[in-house]
Amino acid sequence: RNYKRQMICRRDIDSLNVPFLSIYQSLIPPEEEKVKQKQLLSLLEKLVIKEWPKARLYLYGSCANSFGVSKSDVDVCLAIEEAHMDKSKIIMKLADILQSDNLQDVQALTHARVPIVKLMDPVTGISCDICINNLLAVVNTKLLWDYSRIDARLRQLAFIIKHWAKSRKVNETYHGTLSSYAYVLMCINFLQQRRPAILPCLQEMNTTYSVTVDDVDCAFFDQVEKLNDFGHCNKETIGQLVWGFFYYWAYCHDYTNTVVSVRTGSIISKREKDWTRRIGNDRHLICIEDPFEISHDLGRVVDKHSIKVLREEFERAANIMQFDPNPCVTLFEPY
Ligand code: GTP
Ligand code: MG
The missing domain is CATH 1.10.1410.10 (Poly(a)-polymerase, middle domain)
Structure with missing residues (x-):
């Protein structure tokens, strides 16, 4: 060599x-895609807060670190303090809550390395993965985003x-x-x-x-x-x-x-x-x-x-x- x-x-x-x-x-994703992502996030927030008033949702991954191409899936992290519940119980419960609204293809993947709920929003056509308490990913997303602005x-x-x-x-x-x-x-x-x-x-x-x-x-x-x-x-x-x-x-x-x-x-x-x-x-x-x-x-x-x-x-x-x-x-x- x-x-x-x-x-x-x-x-x-x-x-x-x-x-x-x-x-x-x-x-580069067009501006309207960003708008749709925000819409989906507010819909999810509304549904989640009804069940867990203190919970918060964060975008992470390529939809928030500025390295996402057009039509990427949206990664969402649910931050929740439910000491008595394990992650797969929360995932099941979350899937239940979202299923009952008019979201499509809601699936609870409790056995994945990182357990998630997958879903598709028929209004915006956006697919989304929701994980629980993966806050390190939220912080490394911010680090990448900050680097991208230099x-x-x-x-x-x-x-x-x-x-x-x-x-x-x-x-x-x-x-x-x-x-x-x-x-x-x-x-x-x-x-x-x-x-x-x-x-x-x-x-x-x-x-x-x-x-x-x-x-x-x-x-x-x-x-x-x-x-x-x-x-x-x-x-x-x-x-x-x-x-x-x-x-x-x-x-x-x-x-x-x-x-x-x-x-x-x-x-x-x-x-x-x-x-x-x-x-x-x-x-x-x-x-x-x-x-x-x-x-x-x-x-x-x-x-x-x-x-x-x-x-x-x-x-x-x-x-x-x-x-x-x-x-x-x-x-x-x-x-
Ligand atoms: P695309 O979806 O391919 O556009 O890219 P992405 O930026 O969403 O990347 P990826 O699906 O690989 O990961 C999503 C986010 O999860 C990343 O931006 C990180 O914040 C986080 N992540 C992925 N892999 C790891 C890992 O091994 N360790 C940690 N701490 N975070 C990770
Ligand atoms: Mg991603």
């Missing part, structure tokens, strides 16, 4: 900016990478590839690593936002409107960044020894986290540290087979970015 490290970016790379940006634009290139890059991952079928955790959440963290870390940096490390700055959730202290700098010109010294364009991202994951990342860490804004060693060997089902073949649950490797779903698939896809993408006459088409060809 070493000779490829010498490769330099193709000369016409900037001619890809316009087509990449138009793909990005075409994926430099426009993060959202552009993440949309392109997510679109690529979905087209190439490497965004399927149940098949051993990575979640959307993991890809966005990889994009954030990649932009933290550029020189000059395009993104700062919000968790290493002074704390302006802090909550404790499930005994985890979540603290970071969230006054990001003050960081508007953070990345201005770096003039890299979206074409160069997409190329750089794939090139990094194809030929530069040290899979054996390192962990991608948004929390520290750097690449850290597996040894310091004791992620050097397989423990239970955690193989740590590609390591992406959760910014708050730091014992949690988002690459844990990746196995001996899927790591090969992933790395081949990174190499395919890097080679297309380097040599293909029409990368904006070839990159996203369905697998």
Whole structure:
């Protein structure tokens, strides 16, 4: 692989900016979709509060972190203090409440890794998953959203990478590839690593936002409107960044020894986290540290087979970015 490290970016790379940006634009959800999501959330709130007056609903995931493409499902978290009820009882009860209103396809999935209620709202056509007390996801959603407001290139890059991952079928955790959440963290870390940096490390700055959730202290700098010109010294364009991202994951990342860490804004060693060997089902073949649950490797779903698939896809993408006459088409060809 070493000779490829010498490769330099193709000369016409900037001619890809316009087509990449138009793909990005075409994926952004229209304003009316946001309005419909809000409508659905208020309907759900109305129904839930009748049963549990102190409960609250939060949007999380791609409908709230700014990395959602058009027509994504809506992720909702029900925050509720019902010490005497376990999650699956709450899920059943919630499904009951929602069923009785005119929502469609209400299903209680009590045995899933994360128990949820699934439903479809016939008025807006939106599908929605509701989980219980997953407040860490609500906080990491805020962190991603705050990062997205610092430099426009993060959202552009993440949309392109997510679109690529979905087209190439490497965004399927149940098949051993990575979640959307993991890809966005990889994009954030990649932009933290550029020189000059395009993104700062919000968790290493002074704390302006802090909550404790499930005994985890979540603290970071969230006054990001003050960081508007953070990345201005770096003039890299979206074409160069997409190329750089794939090139990094194809030929530069040290899979054996390192962990991608948004929390520290750097690449850290597996040894310091004791992620050097397989423990239970955690193989740590590609390591992406959760910014708050730091014992949690988002690459844990990746196995001996899927790591090969992933790395081949990174190499395919890097080679297309380097040599293909029409990368904006070839990159996203369905697998
Ligand atoms: P799409 O639905 O594919 O557009 O993306 P998404 O951003 O909704 O991502 P995903 O379905 O992967 O996850 C939804 C949300 O759940 C994420 O934004 C995170 O907030 C949270 N989440 C997902 N996986 C994990 C995980 O392993 N750990 C934690 N703490 N949160 C997670
Ligand atoms: Mg989602």
